[in-house]
Amino acid sequence: MRRRIFFIGVLSATAAWFGRRALRNMFEITNRSGHALQGLTVEVCGSVFDFGDLPAGQSVGKQFEMEGNEASFHITGRLHGGTMVREHCGYAVWEDVVKVFRFDIQPDGSIDEIR
Numbered sequence: 001m002r003r004r005i006f007f008i009g010v011l012s013a014t015a016a017w018f019g020r021r022a023l024r025n026m027f028e029i030t031n032r033s034g035h036a037l038q039g040l041t042v043e044v045c046g047s048v049f050d051f052g053d054l055p056a057g058q059s060v061g062k063q064f065e066m067e068g069n070e071a072s073f074h075i076t077g078r079l080h081g082g083t084m085v086r087e088h089c090g091y092a093v094w095e096d097v098v099k100v101f102r103f104d105i106q107p108d109g110s111i112d113e114i115r
Contacts, residue, residue: 028061
């Protein structure tokens with residue numbers, strides 16, 4: 001009987017872990033500036049994601065877990081010519097589930113949210 005309860009507990013914990021991971025949101029950033037982007041960092045929901053350098057035309061992304069009621073994305077970096085990329089953009093709320101937030105970095109360093 002103890003083995004059965006233990007097995008059910010382990011199975012339930014594993015299912016909860018996979019279920020929670022599957023329900024995370026994701027962001028994706030594409031460098032459409034035509035220049036290499038140096039030191040790309042994204043901050044959202046208290047997590048900081050450091051991607052380093054991102055070549056022109058390439059994309060990166062990560063899953064993140066929503067904490068709190070709402071959050072925005074703080075994206076920073078520097079284009080090859082020295083133009084700073086530094087913007088608060090996007091808007092995530094607690095009811096967003098399994099949503100992908102997409103951002104394009106433009107040649108002037110601005111960031112467009114793709115919907």
